[in-house]
Amino acid sequence: MNCTDFLAKLTDYFDGQIDPSLMAEVKEHLGTCHHCEVVVDTTRKTIDVYRGAQAYEFPEELSSRLRAAVMERCRAVGKYPEIELKGVTPAANQTAKQHS
Template sequence: MNCKDALRQISGYLDGNMDDELKSMLQVHLKCCHHCQIVFDTTKKTIELYCDGKLFPLPNTVRERLHDALRAKWESRSK
């Protein structure tokens, strides 16, 4: 898995709708990639803040905004 794939999977991982194989591939990548780790942590914290620590599904608008933010982050780094 490369960074682009990892970033694409992060929101799915945090949503909890991801199959185990993909999940372990992402975890392996996060362990060895500092950049993706930061994005993962930031996204996770954003979601936790939003949900006030409780687990419930994110509204689509919030999820879309997160996806956009992730994509923008990735694109600005890869230039």
């Protein structure tokens, strides 16, 4: 197994969905490749930080300014997000499109 093969299986590795016969190759590669070992270590730490993180609620003033800035940028480029942001409904997006 080389680094490219390993990186292609990285998600499966973390999800525990690698075939047992392939897992032996993965472990062998990790035992000899410092670069991939660093990738695994960094990814594992990132996952741990993410799992321990708490949701952060933006203050309403900041949320309002952020929504306004996003919509202004959308008007400037003539494109609008196809996603719903908290507090920005599809109707609000449609209204913004009509006023651009």
